[in-house]
Amino acid sequence: MSRVRRLSDNKYDPRTLKKSRTPAKQLPFYLESIDIKKLDFDREQICSVTLSPLNVYCCLTCGKFLQGRGEKSVAFLHSIHEDHHVFMNLKTRRAYILPENYEIPAIQFLEKIKFAICPSYTQKDIASYPVKCFDMSNNPYLNGLVGLDDPNHTLHVTVILQLVAQISPLRDILLLMDSEDFKDELLKRLSVLVKKIWSPYLFRSHLSPHEFLHQLTLVKTTTAEETDPKSFLLWLINYICTSNPELKKVLTQNMRGEIIAKTTTVKEVSMKGEGSLTFVKDESSSSLRKRKFWILSLDLPPMPLFKDGFDTNSIPQVKMETLMNKFNGTQVVHTNDGTTSYETSRLPKFLILHIDRFNRKDEYPIKNRNQTLVKFPDTLVLKGRAYQLITSIAHNAIKGNYSDEAEVDQESEWKLQVLERKGGRWFEINGKSVTPKEKELLFLDESYLQVWEALE
Template sequence: MKTKREDSENAADEDGVAKRQKLTEDSSPQLAFENPILSLASYDDDEEEEDEARRDGNGGKHVNNGRKEEGNGHNYSEDEDDDDEEDEESRVGQGKRSRAIEVRRDCPYLDTVNRQVLDFDFEKFCSVSLSNLNVYACLVCGKYYQGRGQKSHAYTHSLEAGHHVYINLRTEKVYCLPDGYEVIDPSLDDIRHVLNPRFSREQVEHLDRNRQWSRALDGSDYLPGMVGLNNIKETDFVNVTIQSLMRVTPLRNFFLIPQNYIHCKSQLVLRFGELTRKIWHARNFKGQVSPHEFLQAVMKASKKRFRIGAQSDPVEFMSWLLNTLHGDLKSLKKGSSIIHQCFQGELEVVKEIHSKHIAEKKENGDNQNNENGDDGGTEADKVMTETSKMPFLMLGLDLPPPPLFKDIMEKNIIPQVPLFNILKKFDGETVTEVVRPRIARMRYRVTKLPQYLILHMRRFTKNNFFVEKNPTLVNFPVKNLELKDYIPLPAPSDNEKLRSKYDLIANIVHDGKPGEGSYRVFVQRKSEELWYEMQDLHVSETLPQMVALSEAYMQIYEQQQ
């Protein structure tokens, strides 16, 4: 049995608990207003916990329209765009939250939408809070704002500026603020298509047959796939590389359909896919594209080796980009990717090392005669020979040295060399001498040809003092480069035909002095077999004869099927 004293103690405890609850209830709505900055930035705790749980369940990834999005450390869930409104209600203390959002087909403010100012090429960050969480674009002035609840930046902007129509940059839903209802109107579909271009597999297959020009909002005409790229500051080396890769049909088709790389979390892959879709989109509002988000992903992935504001070499960039994309895309089972399917060939390398160098090394206590990894090592005539197979994504060609003396007119004679002369490096007989890592004589022979062959002419030589550029012109065919006439090729298997004819599809050129200068690219448009010269935003039609007169630096050839 309980005593009276115990009963009175229990009653006192219950009173205390009730008072504490009342105190917290009274004080909680005031907290939202005591710190105005906190109220703008914070989201409802319950919502965040739900998000955490969902995030753990999904492994932190979100798939939307075949496109995965990872912010800078922020992952957000499907219903988050509804959260602002609801947590405003909960903070102000207006009873229960309602998930329902009013949907209207008519909005009196749709005529204020200004497509001229919309630009979705830049990073999706709020222009006030710099957060990438739950960002909306104002369709009247084009600026980005966060949230749409009563204390959000978008809501404030709608009251201050009188701009009422906003699109969620992730879900592509359109809302009218401050009223907060969702607008469903087919006239806004063109904006959604510019924000996130979509291609069906059928459209992708017919891209190379399309001869139709598109018209931008300013009245200028452009060709889908032949649009200029903005030079954000000395980023022409990126622009020419992207424009060249856009001519590689299997690579382009792969990146035009996001389902092909839906499993990939790499920002570089996602941004490259996004950029590919924007370049080939036929309903853009303007006739050029800014590769800004792609460049940000490049800077991050390359640890600022390639960055905005610093000129780099397109050959180095191409090599880095292909290897990084392959590493991000390769499947665990096969270890292959679309990059290797397009560009990977194979070389047989025969290395001869004179035994006196080996003897010197032995005396120095270094007994590494490359014994492991030797396919065949014979020490006859005091020469050690190693044969190995080596995959390649591009082939480097050595140019003959330019003449030292000037002619009567006081100008250097610019020598010319046929492409076939410098291709002899890969005939299996021509000897190339290398100094590093040790002096050796190398012979190369191509044992497998790739579908797309990348050649680069070694124009730049660095010494201790400066970089020199070799001005030698290379004479090359624009169509029907027949390799089997100049280099021995492997015999094809019984049911296969030897494919050794190639056509040029892209030619990167360097103009100006080494270390300075600029890059431009000649590319072929397949639907009409016309050539275009592209330098950043400038795109102009040119003659095939002009392509062959330039100082070629890197070329992509396509195998004839």
């Protein structure tokens, strides 16, 4: 990470100006009125007066989103009444001087504002990431490891958005494709958000997912109880697959695996002379069935009956290799009709594991969750294929709202732990905060979702 990217402050180089119909004496004065600190392109891109999303411009002096640039338009009147003159179209990213209605030629300073609206990348750019960057307040950050705001308690969504941005085949296509080429509006906004997460020229070292979340409310009905990252990840994968064939191909090739389920029924057999019943497997009824999967769910061993006074040393621990025995074909899972065993027949390049901690039928599923800690190796070997952990979503329980009349359940918080693969360092993203994380301490958190990448 030897390269360093800095975002210039409100400065421009007059030598970069090309010929323009704008009077040469006026243009430098207008450009000096641009105030980057007031610009925010993470919010909904609609006119602040008419609430229309059509033909919206950003006033680069005050940051307001205003419609049109023709006479009597909202932006035109704003330029006269407020004496603000530099505007940029949020779709075409072309800049104009109003009310004169002159287009500003391409200059480096405006290019960085265009990049902030919707970044664009080349394969060479992606190969060099992450790099050390600085925002406009000179705060350092690594692109790709950027915190997200948590509006309206949506951490279960934002951690999945961060996770998606770390899966390289999906990330690359979202970075390289023009966001306007996505016909589906939600995918378009997902693409823009992932582009911003990997931007080396952020105005601030954190982002707001407001645009994506707003569109999400229009396509997905969510109840207050649906705060499970696993459920949202599965929903998002299925939505992508049904909305975009190209992205579906990328997901299928890299993230979908296959297991073989062997099901055997159990029969009741009466014991002669003893007047009792016993249960035996009917091997003749065994059947094999192949099943595709996006996520493998792992079952934790039961917690001890008495859990009071737990500390880090007394909380039960289990190895990841032990949990993965569920899918080696020898461990039997009992069902209502008999027994089932599972064996992986095809492992994907990116293996997503779900550590099941909650009994959603429990009156207090969070308070009574399984807190067993999972110890995982540096390299997980499955079917002769080696995997490396690259991201982990961890759960944290916080105290719920208690009243005198009744007790309520605890509440869940979610954070993402990410491996910065170039330097081999781990970072923890908790809302807007990004902090280094000791690799040896990862297992002390309640891991819930993990992504393992195959080492080719």
